[in-house]
Amino acid sequence: MSEQVLPLLEAHDVTVRFGGLVAVDGVSANFVPGELVGIIGPNGAGKTTFFNAISGVQVPTAGRLIAHGHNLTGRGPHRFAAHGVARTFQTPRVFPDMPVAANIEFGLKFAGKRRRKYLFWGDEVGVPWALRDAASILSLIGLSAQAELPAAAITPSQQRLLEIGMALATRPKLLLLDEVAAGLTESEIEEMARLIRRLRDELDLTVIWIEHAVTTLLRHVERVIVLHQGRKIADDTPHNVVRNPEVIEAYLGDEMAEPSAEEEEVAA
Amino acid sequence: MTSRQFLIRDLLVLLAFTGWTLALPFYASEFVVSMALTCLMYVALSSSWGLFCGSTRYLSLATSAFFGIGAYTTAILLGQFSWVETIAIGAGMAVVVAVVMGAAVLHLRGTYFAVLTFGMTELIMHAVTYFEKTVTGTVGRVLTVVPERDTIYLTVLALAVLAVAVSIVVRRTRFGLALMGIGADEQRAQTLGVNTRLVKIAGFALTAGFAGAVGAAMAVRWTYIDPHTVFNPFIGFQTVLITLIGGVLTLWGPLLAAIIFSVLAESLRLQFPQIYLMSLGLLLILCVLYLPGGLASLRGETFKGWWNDSRDWTKDLRRELSGEKEREKQRLKRREKESHFV
Numbered sequence: 001m002s003e004q005v006l007p008l009l010e011a012h013d014v015t016v017r018f019g020g021l022v023a024v025d026g027v028s029a030n031f032v033p034g035e036l037v038g039i040i041g042p043n044g045a046g047k048t049t050f051f052n053a054i055s056g057v058q059v060p061t062a063g064r065l066i067a068h069g070h071n072l073t074g075r076g077p078h079r080f081a082a083h084g085v086a087r088t089f090q091t092p093r094v095f096p097d098m099p100v101a102a103n104i105e106f107g108l109k110f111a112g113k114r115r116r117k118y119l120f121w122g123d124e125v126g127v128p129w130a131l132r133d134a135a136s137i138l139s140l141i142g143l144s145a146q147a148e149l150p151a152a153a154i155t156p157s158q159q160r161l162l163e164i165g166m167a168l169a170t171r172p173k174l175l176l177l178d179e180v181a182a183g184l185t186e187s188e189i190e191e192m193a194r195l196i197r198r199l200r201d202e203l204d205l206t207v208i209w210i211e212h213a214v215t216t217l218l219r220h221v222e223r224v225i226v227l228h229q230g231r232k233i234a235d236d237t238p239h240n241v242v243r244n245p246e247v248i249e250a251y252l253g254d255e256m257a258e259p260s261a262e263e264e265e266v267a268a
Numbered sequence: 269m270t271s272r273q274f275l276i277r278d279l280l281v282l283l284a285f286t287g288w289t290l291a292l293p294f295y296a297s298e299f300v301v302s303m304a305l306t307c308l309m310y311v312a313l314s315s316s317w318g319l320f321c322g323s324t325r326y327l328s329l330a331t332s333a334f335f336g337i338g339a340y341t342t343a344i345l346l347g348q349f350s351w352v353e354t355i356a357i358g359a360g361m362a363v364v365v366a367v368v369m370g371a372a373v374l375h376l377r378g379t380y381f382a383v384l385t386f387g388m389t390e391l392i393m394h395a396v397t398y399f400e401k402t403v404t405g406t407v408g409r410v411l412t413v414v415p416e417r418d419t420i421y422l423t424v425l426a427l428a429v430l431a432v433a434v435s436i437v438v439r440r441t442r443f444g445l446a447l448m449g450i451g452a453d454e455q456r457a458q459t460l461g462v463n464t465r466l467v468k469i470a471g472f473a474l475t476a477g478f479a480g481a482v483g484a485a486m487a488v489r490w491t492y493i494d495p496h497t498v499f500n501p502f503i504g505f506q507t508v509l510i511t512l513i514g515g516v517l518t519l520w521g522p523l524l525a526a527i528i529f530s531v532l533a534e535s536l537r538l539q540f541p542q543i544y545l546m547s548l549g550l551l552l553i554l555c556v557l558y559l560p561g562g563l564a565s566l567r568g569e570t571f572k573g574w575w576n577d578s579r580d581w582t583k584d585l586r587r588e589l590s591g592e593k594e595r596e597k598q599r600l601k602r603r604e605k606e607s608h609f610v
Contacts, residue, residue: 055459056458056459057455057458057459076458076463076464076465077455077458077459078458078459078461078462078463078464080459081458081459081460081461082461086459086460087459089456093453093455093456094456095448095449095452095453095456096452097452098452106445106449106457106460107460107461109442109445110442110446110460110461110462111461166456166460167459167460169460170460170461
């Protein structure tokens with residue numbers, strides 16, 4: 001490699017075993033600052049388990065995880081959060097009884113573990129303007145009008161946005177999004193994709209995005225990792241990935257031959 | 269009301285409560301004062317229990333273990349150390365045990381946690397009994413040096429006020445927020461940066477410290493203590509019941525329920541001990557079914573809601589009994605049939 005950028009997160013041979021089942025089988029990947037990476041794979045490919053491993057929720061059976069030079073293997077999710085790794089969950093897991101704004105404030109309260117520095121009153125050094133407080137995060141994700149409602153009272157798609165807002169409140173460097181577009185309408189998906197690009201471009205976040213709907217994802221990311229039966233079978237640009245015979249095989253071998261047809265359409 | 273106004277209100281209520289209980293021994297009879305002492309003991313136990321177990325939803329049955337540890341500390345050390353020192357050591361011992369116990373069982377949830385804490389209480393009780401029998405060759409201890417009755421009252425009062433005050437403060441801190449987050453969704457709280465393990469152990473230890481201190485202070489009420497009296501699981505159960513009935517998430521619920529309970533207990537226990545236990549069970553069932561937020565969540569609207577519910581229910585019942593419902597069903601069926609033919 002010509003340029004040596006210290007990766008935000010390095011996964012070395014991450015393996016997760018549940019009894020006899022190998023959910024993730026020796027996956028290695030590096031994520032450098034500013035990337036927008038997609039992870040795809042047929043059902044049961046180990047996408048979410050891989051996510052759980054790189055966010056500390058699931059301690060890997062084998063392998064190493066290094067965040068910006070710190071070895072975090074086997075540490076709890078709060079250590080990952082402290083090193084700037086934030087995630088959302090497939091089914092929104094907001095605090096239902098708390099108001100929307102309080103949900104965001106929860107993350108803000110615990111984000112300060114990373115040695116806060118103040119310039120003037122409350123102006124923290126190195127925190128993007130858009131993430132300075134709950135109100136600004138709410139306007140970024142477009143939930144300002146719902147700020148005072150209990151989180152259980154907003155719609156599921158708004159809860160998804162709130163999930164992202166909660167993750168942003170930890171002031172992350174790496175944002176892991178688990179199927180944030182699932183179950184959304186076409187226009188909502190576009191909206192979501194625009195938001196994700198904005199987060200990457202304006203807040204300099206690195207984003208890893210899992211999605212089951214391959215078409216949507218391939219249109220928006222710059223690099224795709226394909227998982228199949230727990231293994232990484234491709235790690236390339238969307239253009240090359242859809243031409244990778246192993247990927248086509250994985251999707252055709254699966255009952256759903258449909259996605260690969262869609263992929264061709266995207267590539268065209 | 270804003271959060272600051274709530275804080276002022278809570279502190280004022282606490283102040284009034286403190287003043288009233290402080291004045292009690294000056295005008296009330298001995299019976300009332302002894303009842304107030306039991307009441308204050310349960311205020312301290314259930315407020316501190318609710319602080320951790322209520323917000324995190326970790327149902328601990330180990331209160332009697334910490335209570336007993338405190339009581340035994342007093343039995344062994346009082347005489348060599350001063351009253352305040354003894355209580356501090358009792359609380360400290362309970363905290364140490366809670367940290368060890370917490371580290372061992374706090375990764376479990378729900379029933380498993382409850383059962384294990386109960387098991388540990390039994391374990392501690394039997395260990396103490398065994399130790400007494402084989403090493404010191406006694407069962408139980410007689411307390412010879414006992415402080416004055418007023419001292420005991422004031423100590424337990426101070427502990428109760430401290431427990432409520434700590435609850436008021438903790439609710440407004442990051443620590444309290446972390447406890448709430450653990451109760452709502454532990455894993456989510458973790459991914460948002462909460463060191464849940466540390467927070468849980470600290471919360472458990474805080475609760476245990478209060479139980480230990482209360483046990484140390486109350487031990488002198490009995491002049492003779494043995495493991496079965498001070499590790500009595502009933503103390504733990506009663507604490508849980510009082511907190512649940514009062515409202516686990518509320519600040520004043522445990523206090524309210526503790527007062528009601530002590531009055532009920534003292535007035536019924538002597539004449540009708542069975543009725544006391546039955547009414548306790550009945551109240552718990554009613555609370556769980558109709559008032560999940562506890563007594564402290566009672567509002568005007570609650571009664572209105574009950575009233576509306578019961579009105580709807582009787583209306584339905586009347587229709588059912590008069591046969592109107594049956595007729596309506598048949599009408600509907602007939603209409604369906606007709607529309608089918610058309």
